[in-house]
Amino acid sequence: MRKNWIVVPALMILLLLPALSVAQSVDEILTPAAEVQLEQPDPGLDVPGTITVLDRKNDAGDLLVVSFEQPLYTDGIFAYNVYRRVAGESDAEAWNLVEIIPADEPPEFIDGYDPEYPINSGVLYEYRIASVNIDGEEFFGPVFEAGTVSVGEIYHTGKTRVLIAGGLFIFLIFYYFAKAQRGAKMYLRPIAGIEAIDEAIGRATEMGKPILYVPGLSSIADVATIASLTILGRVAKKIAVYQTPLIVPNRDPIVFTVAEEVVKQAYLEAGRPDAYDPDSVFFLTTSQFAFVAGVNGMMMREKPATNFYLGMFWAESLLLAETGSLSGAIQIAGTDAVTQLPFFITTCDYTLIGEELYAASAYLGQEPKQIGALKGQDACKGIIMGFITVALIFGIIDVVANTHILDWLRDLVTSPIME
């Protein structure tokens, strides 16, 4: 396989991002607002001056950016009330109070967020602003017609980084899918857990004791369950050859039927269909704690030499593994439930951690779909690792040479929060 496969996509985004961030800088043209009407300012308070209205970029055509000149004398002004109506209406009732801006805040706001008074795309509005004193008396400034209407955009320029990252991800996943489908042999590193699985089966055979395999407590929709059933097939095949008894209790009825099929198939493939015991795979109960009680009872009675707990587990992980370790069995666990992993690690002899479970199943199953997806995700992890490595180097350079190149790299992946 090509060695430099990580570098290509990584370089791609490195080059694309700065180009786009330059293109993104906004070029807004100031439209002078036309003066329509002038009211005599009340002698009480000074009133705001020119109102400027701009279209807001990256919206659905429902926002306007409104700013205004603050009055010369701000004494006694408590806040500004901003009113809007559709341009050309003469009705005084048509004025809507759309925003109240405290006097000490910048004289700018985005209009249109209020669901009661929405801005419609393509409609021309006019504004007027009043200075308000502490008693709530309003002193109106002149009316200004907006110099522009709000227009919706087709593409949101602030989301380019997400688009690039998403596109790259989709590309990589499908690239490896296609590659796997074409039958290309792809390297997966051997996973230490698989070795332990084989060894544990051997140990049980030597001792002539059964093997217990719990395929998790979740449904068939869980990725961990699917991975576990793949591994079960492989384990059962080995067991069929050695003729060791197998016990597979199930909590989910659908998982039970699938597990039964998998084991039967494995015995067939091993050439020992006669050795298959139909009672070895069975449905126990759907109740979580009752399931544990049942399995624990079996462990104490049958004393299996090896226990496998592979799949999705919740709080019961602790109870199963505790009893298993007391019965003196070798225990091998694997799950993607992060909160249960510490308990498995301290009670079992070997634990497949998180993604290792998926990888083990892909490794054993050799199904192109699974391997392709795993490779695609690996490639993405490679890119992330590349970025972090570069960031680390830049960080060191920053400290040593007192530069700021890390900020530049960080900006490349920073996507703004506000729409």
Next chain:
Amino acid sequence: MKRTVPLMIVMVGGILMMLQYFIPHQISQTVFAYYTDWTPIIVAFALVLGVGSLTRIHSHKIRRKAKNWQYSYAVLIPLFGMPILAHLWPESISGGMDSPSIFHFIFMHIQVPIQATMFSLLAFYIASAAFRAFRAKSALATVLLLAAVVVMLGQVPIGELLGRWLPETGLWILRYPNLAAKRAIMLGVGFGILATSLKIIFGVERNWLGGAGK
């Protein structure tokens, strides 16, 4: 009809919603508004699936007089009793001291204590496993247990009395090495979720079709 149409629905729906994120235009917003209006209605019906299978399992048990079949009534009676109570006295949904109702009583004084107690059983099991199963079998397991002990002492007031360094170290572990491990796992899980989404949207992963006839 049986396979192709659902796969099409998934693909069209998925791609549409993905693109919608990048398009601020009014049309895209309208599509999205319809989506947010409709989905809760559709998903509400999914509850029927769970209720249906519960009913099926337990009525089956009662009919066959399977082991412990009497307890199935303890599932079925509240399962249908609760909605009926709520329908007869709709104000009981809002609960509170002002309007005591059987519905609220069953929730507050049966459901809440049972569920809260169920999980607290684990405190006992952890204690027992601490003595009988948590082993420092290898260097890695030892590190895990040591970190756990420091964090456990650091989080409770008595840790403070044993030495200021305990809570400080506990917090340091949480803020730095723990963060590193969890972030790596989060990135891995994130990619896993994204890949699964893609597989479902583009019809590569079809497991969800299963269980409803071929």
Next chain:
Amino acid sequence: MSAVNIWEKMLNIDRRWIFLGIGVVSIVPFFINFGMPVRTTREVESIYDYVDELGSDNAIFISFDFAPGTSAENMPMAVAVMRHAFYNDIPVFMTANYPLHHGMMLAAMEYVFNPTTEGFYEDVDFEDWKDLREAGVTGKYELIEAWENQGNQLPEGALGWVFEGRDYAALGYAPVFNLVILGMTVSIETQYPVDAHGNSTGEMPMLQEHKSLREVDMALTSSGSGACVWWVTYAREKMGLPIAFGLTAVMATDYFPYLQAGQVIGQMGGLRGAAEYEVLLTENGITPSTDKAFRGMDVQSAAHILIILLIIMGNIAFFAGGFHKKTLLKGGR
């Protein structure tokens, strides 16, 4: 009897003795009451400071995203922040992301408004102050004045009045909650035309002043499941709403990446996090005394010590008894 047998016997002790031990250890400290001090951490202080800056012009969300199973941890957090908000006259929107969680929201209100709770708030139903509302009295202070002028008196021990629709809105459960959050970024009222008590939200002064999440200053999600991430993904990343996490201890360690990346302003982890908030409230005179979470911390200390001792004793018995030689795997860790 050989030495190995003693160790084996020790390890095979009936575990009900251990159960009894943990039971005793978790009951006794309640009667002795050490009241050991709880030191606050910056993760919790940052939430406290943020809420403390807010006032009656602001508004916050408290989302009840937990089931009865974890209410021992999640409830004190939600209650503490709620009392802090009421003290500062901050309007509080309350939501729940699942039917069972709806009941927890109601339970929290029952607790805070109950006269038997030390430092409770006297709740005024939405209907009861209808005349004042219709007369246009909606500001908090003029409302209290007008209300007391009508002859209402604050009960003894109550810390203040809270008016439904002015100081809080119990919005409750709505299905597909991630979409509800997305929808609320545009309008809260379209997502919740009525609240959990059947009141029209459009008539509520606090909804008229805070029409969408854009006009809200923070959301606390007191969460027992991964649903807390929805607030980050759908509200924070979409329109920048500051989010605070209240998490069960089991989840707490997993969410530090969000904290460090600045996606949440702070996080309370488990009973300890809630106890820290209670300490901050009491130190600043917001509540007369600390609440359940703080009182539980003594027991927490005792139980941790017991469990650590059990781990140490168990390991001694295991290695001294030579059990480690039996099961070692070559490929194992």
Next chain:
Amino acid sequence: MYDIIGIWVGAFFTLAIYSFLYKENPIYRLAEHLVVGISAGYGMAITYQITVKPRLIDPLLSGDHWILLIPGILGLLYITRFIPRISWLSRYPIGFYMGTAMGVGFPLTMKANVLRQLEGAMVPLYQSGMAWYEVTGNIVMILGTLAALIYFFFSKPHKGLFFGTGSKIGIWVIMVGFGATFGFTVMGRISLLIGRIQYLLGDWLHLIE
């Protein structure tokens, strides 16, 4: 009165669950079954009263929201699951929900779980005013994230300086992280027990404040 009976009933069921610690028994079994029925029934009641009625039935009955028939019918198709001959129809609403949910989630997950986390991992090693343990912390954090990622990287053998040493450091960092999870999980379970003891000793027996 209502409250007092409530607390006695609650205490009874609390003790019923705890009786399991001694031995499995019929009262425990009753409580375990009740909780399944009540939670599903409660969910159904709330969903009907809060969603189906106000959002679907009321608008339809008012007569001018006929478009809501589309989601209504799509939702009803879920029920075909129980009729084997046409059960495939239930794939339509499932497909709609799955597809759209995945589509909405994709860019947002990319942003919150990937890009933001990458950004968070790119912190300056040192800024003026940082204590020594914060600087070492940052280094541990960056190197640790990198190493843990290497551990979960399956396309290269764990050999050599980068992949070999990296994955070894990675597994150590992961173990320390799991240690923290372990400690917090223990703490959480104890907290839940404390909650129940406060209920029994305080709310029920009034022995403690």
